[in-house]
Amino acid sequence: MPELAYLLPKVILASQSVARRALLEELGIEVVPYPTNSDETHSLNNPAEVVAMLALRKLQAYQNEHPAYSLPVLCCDTLIFFEGKLIGKPENRAEAKSQLLAFNAKAQEVHSGWALWYNQSILTGTDRAMVYFKHLDDQTIENYLDTLEYMGAAGSYRIQGKGQSLVDHIEGDKGTVIGLPVRQLSHMLADSCK
Numbered sequence: 001m002p003e004l005a006y007l008l009p010k011v012i013l014a015s016q017s018v019a020r021r022a023l024l025e026e027l028g029i030e031v032v033p034y035p036t037n038s039d040e041t042h043s044l045n046n047p048a049e050v051v052a053m054l055a056l057r058k059l060q061a062y063q064n065e066h067p068a069y070s071l072p073v074l075c076c077d078t079l080i081f082f083e084g085k086l087i088g089k090p091e092n093r094a095e096a097k098s099q100l101l102a103f104n105a106k107a108q109e110v111h112s113g114w115a116l117w118y119n120q121s122i123l124t125g126t127d128r129a130m131v132y133f134k135h136l137d138d139q140t141i142e143n144y145l146d147t148l149e150y151m152g153a154a155g156s157y158r159i160q161g162k163g164q165s166l167v168d169h170i171e172g173d174k175g176t177v178i179g180l181p182v183r184q185l186s187h188m189l190a191d192s193c194k
Contacts, residue, residue: 004182005029007189008118012073014062016152019160020076020179027182032071036061040077047081048126051113056124059115073117078179080155082108087155093145096156100144100166105135108155112176114185123188127181129172131159136166154179 005028013021016035024031038061044050058075080087082102090096113126149163150156157163159170159177175182 004186004189007186007193008072010071011116012062012069012071014058014073014075015179017076017179019158022160023175023178023180023182024074034062034066036065036075045086047079047086047109047111048113048128050086051077051079051111052115052124052126053113055113055115056122059117059122063117072119074114074180075116076112076114076180078110078112078154078176080108080110082106082155089152089154090150090156093150096145096150097141099156100136100141100150103133103155103166104141105133107132110155110172110177112179112181114180116185116189118189118192121192123192125181125184125188127173127176127184129170129174129176131170131177132168133166134168140166 010030012032038058054077116123149158
């Protein structure tokens with residue numbers, strides 16, 4: 001995999017996601033966080049289309065607020081697709097518990113989309129990973145909810161935190177589950193620089 005920090009040493013991350021920021025910083029990238037408040041309403045049901053559209057919408061919102069900027073700008077969106085439905089962030093603990101109970105001993109698709117303004121052009125992509133949950137008892141779920149990690153997390157868990165204890169295994173890029181398809185982004189950036 002191409003060295004992402006070499007291709008993207010510093011980036012504006014137009015996201016409130018602490019997880020995405022930490023992931024980029026772990027890769028050696030200097031991150032300037034600047035969340036946007038873009039409209040996330042939509043009428044689509046295809047998860048890849050939704051995350052692609054929302055990531056691009058966030059980038060456009062950033063560009064509208066900041067007509068002049070020199071650093072690359074990265075925007076992302078992540079959703080879970082489970083049993084034919086899109087699953088986003090829970091509104092409260094009760095909804096988080098309901099989501100985690102539904103995932104119990106099952107697999108869900110995690111879709112992450114991204115849009116990057118880079119060298120005067122826009123690159124976009126989406127990726128999918130499968131997350132397989134362990135069989136969880138009620139107390140395990142309650143204990144996890146007590147950590148408050150579910151707050152602001154699509155599907156009510158964070159794979160990079162204590163949420164990894166809920167997961168049996170992942171098929172695909174762990175970065176996609178965290179909220180940024182690092183492998184795909186690295187390859188697309190490398191190709192754009194050729």
